[in-house]
Amino acid sequence: MKPIGGYFSLELPMKEELHKNAIRLNTGRNCLEYILRARQYRKVYIPYYTCEVILEPFKKLGIQYEFYHVDVHLEIKDSPLLKEDEALLYVNYYGLKQRYVEKLAEKVGKCLIVDNTQAFYAKPIPGIDTFYTCRKFFGVPDGAYLYTDKFLDENFAIDQSFERMASLTKRIDIGAEAGYEDFQRLSKSLVGQPIRQMSTLTQRLMQSIDYKKVAEQRRANYLQLQAVLDKSNILCLPLESDAVPMVYPYMVPVSGLREKLIENKIFVARYWPNVLEWTTKEDMEFLLACQVQPLPIDQRYNEEDMNAICSLI
Known part of the structure; x- marks a missing residue:
């Protein structure tokens, strides 16, 4: 039986998550790890223009990667020829490249991995592995969403986020500069985290957004x-x-x-x-x-x- 009465928790409105049908995980890089493990790719082509944290799952799993260049339109300069056990990862830059993502999906098919960490509102394309992160768009400590039709037969523990809230609460209470060191510590703490389910706190925060x-x-x-x-x-x-x-x-x-x-x-x-x-x-x-x-x-x-x-x- 759930507790009734006693002290209050944080008051949050209850709405509906935008990605309510996705797999809820703790970080974007772990969404990518999930894809790599499920698909068992031997090699993935990734853009030079991306954050270095994208390499974390490749190094962890020992999967080969090769960089490719983009042009001034942030589109692939020379498209690699994919072999059967290879994939192409593309970043939907700034949330402004959805039409290009759709063209890539038609060309590459299921070997495309879409990094929508900068494009939270972009709709996933059926059959295309796609992942999102929450922190770049909203005031939450962690959390990510994954769309895939290839599932791992594992039960992942639920993450806990209450100790990652300092930068969020300090910015409200005493200003942006006061919470910056906490924000940096939070970012570092997410390095090397195992795949976990999104925390109850983060999911609840994501349910409060208009x-x-x-x-x-x-x-x-x-x-x-x-x-x-x-x-x-x-x-x-x-x-x-x-x-x-x-x-x-x-x-x-x-x-x-x-x-x-x-x-x-x-x-x-x-x-x-x-x-x-x-x-x-x-x-x-x-x-x-x-x-x-x-x-x-x-x-x-x-x-x-x-x-x-x-x-x-």
């Missing part, structure tokens, strides 16, 4: 930045009618812009420092890693905030 409102705000913010900044943006990434972006990727060959933004408390990440080690200055990925400023457009912000970003730039 997904429609979030999508509308992200799109509105993106379009506002696009209207002002697109003329100077090297990247040409139109916002498709069903796309919900993670950030506005602003690429300009201007040194010091990132530092100026951060100095003015507009916190932009760097995607991804490891790319500078994997590539050379002649590669598009090197330029992307140096010059793309992922401007925040998420649901916490409004028209006034976007005006502030534009004015500073």
Whole structure:
């Protein structure tokens, strides 16, 4: 019998998860590990332009990988010829490449793995292994979703997330800077985690989100930045009618812009420092890693905030 009465837990509204029919796991990289173990691929082609954490399951399982290049449209420069036991992994960059993902699915078929960690709202394509992560879009400590039709016959333990909440609660209570070290510790703590089911806490947090409102705000913010900044943006990434972006990727060959933004408390990440080690200055990925400023457009912000970003730039 469940407990009745006593002290209260955190009050959260109850809604419906966007990916309610997916497999719920603890991290995106473990979704990828699940796919690799279930499909038993010998080798996977992965983009140079991606986060180094993607390599974790390959190294853990001893599976070969080979890098490929993307062009200025963030599309594959030279498509590899896949053998029977090989796969191609593609990142749906910034949540803006769904039409290209659909074309890849038609061309590659079931040997395609779609990394939708930057595209939480992109719909999975039937028969195509696809995974999502929660932390890049919402204030949760962990969690990921996986779509696949190849299942592992294992019972994974349920994760626990209550000790990973410090950065989330500190940012509300005492400010963004106060919780940054906790955020960094949280990110490091997720390295090397075994595959587990999504924690009850994270699932409950994901059930409290107004997904429609979030999508509308992200799109509105993106379009506002696009209207002002697109003329100077090297990247040409139109916002498709069903796309919900993670950030506005602003690429300009201007040194010091990132530092100026951060100095003015507009916190932009760097995607991804490891790319500078994997590539050379002649590669598009090197330029992307140096010059793309992922401007925040998420649901916490409004028209006034976007005006502030534009004015500073």
